Amino acid sequence: MAIQVAKVLGCHVTVSCSPGKKELCERLGADEIIDYTQGKLVEELKKKGKVFALVVDNAFSPLDLYTAANEFLIPGRRFVQVGAGFSRAMIGGIMSRAMVPRILGGGRNPYEIFMIKNDRKASEQLARWVAEGKLEVVIEQAYEFEQAREAFEKLKSGRCFGKLVVRVENL
Numbered sequence: 053m054a055i056q057v058a059k060v061l062g063c064h065v066t067v068s069c070s071p072g073k074k075e076l077c078e079r080l081g082a083d084e085i086i087d088y089t090q091g092k093l094v095e096e097l098k099k100k101g102k103v104f105a106l107v108v109d110n111a112f113s114p115l116d117l118y119t120a121a122n123e124f125l126i127p128g129r130r131f132v133q134v135g136a137g138f139s140r141a142m143i144g145g146i147m148s149r150a151m152v153p154r155i156l157g158g159g160r161n162p163y164e165i166f167m168i169k170n171d172r173k174a175s176e177q178l179a180r181w182v183a184e185g186k187l188e189v190v191i192e193q194a195y196e197f198e199q200a201r202e203a204f205e206k207l208k209s210g211r212c213f214g215k216l217v218v219r220v221e222n223l
Contacts (some may be wrong), residue, residue, distance in 0.1 A: 053178070054108055054134075055080040056187045066104070068093050073213055080188065093117070097124040107131045108166075111210065118159045125161050134166045190214035197221065 058065045059081035066084040069077050074085050086096045094114060097104075104125050109117055112133065121131050181187040192214030195203040203216045 053187060053189075054110070055082050057178075057181075060181055060186050063105075066097075066100075076190070076213060080190070088113075094120040097121075100124055102126050105129050108134055110134045118163060122160045127160065129161055130164055131159065131161050132164045132166050191217055193217070194219060 055065050055067060055077060064083050065081060066086065067077050067082045068086045068088040070089050071087055074087070077085055086093055094116060098120065102124060104121075106129060107117075107121055107125050109131065118131055118133075125131060178187065182189060190213065192212055193203075193206070194217040197218060197220050200218050203218050206212060207216055
């Protein structure tokens with residue numbers, strides 16, 4: 053929903069995605085799309101200069117994205133990490149991003165890890181935008197309760213774009 057929320061808030065949105073997700077990103081409102089499968093995401097972002105007011109990294113990839121953000125993120129603006137998995141490499145990368153000072157090659161901009169909070173006001177606002185047709189809830193796949201493990205494996209794969217729904221009935 054990040055693309056749509058940013059558009060509702062009046063932002064210009066640049067995203068990276070695979071060619072298979074391009075059409076969906078366009079439909080959801082992305083203004084610019086970079087094909088990350090070409091292996092030139094950082095290079096493409098650097099070409100734009102320091103124009104981004106916020107970077108949201110949903111994939112923890114490429115690993116040098118945070119330090120490279122020094123060249124495309126407006127100084128002092130935030131780099132927000134949303135999810136990253138639980139491998140040793142990712143945990144080490146997060147610690148490095150958060151703790152290595154810029155004089156030792158770290159990033160220059162504030163680094164945050166986004167954690168979901170139970171925020172009633174924000175949830176109500178999202179619900180209003182959905183009711184008003186400003187946000188589309190993209191459901192990638194629905195699973196029966198007995199398929200919950202399969203849904204979890206899909207989620208862990210990092211290849212989900214929409215929501216995964218597990219139906220729970222009278223447990």
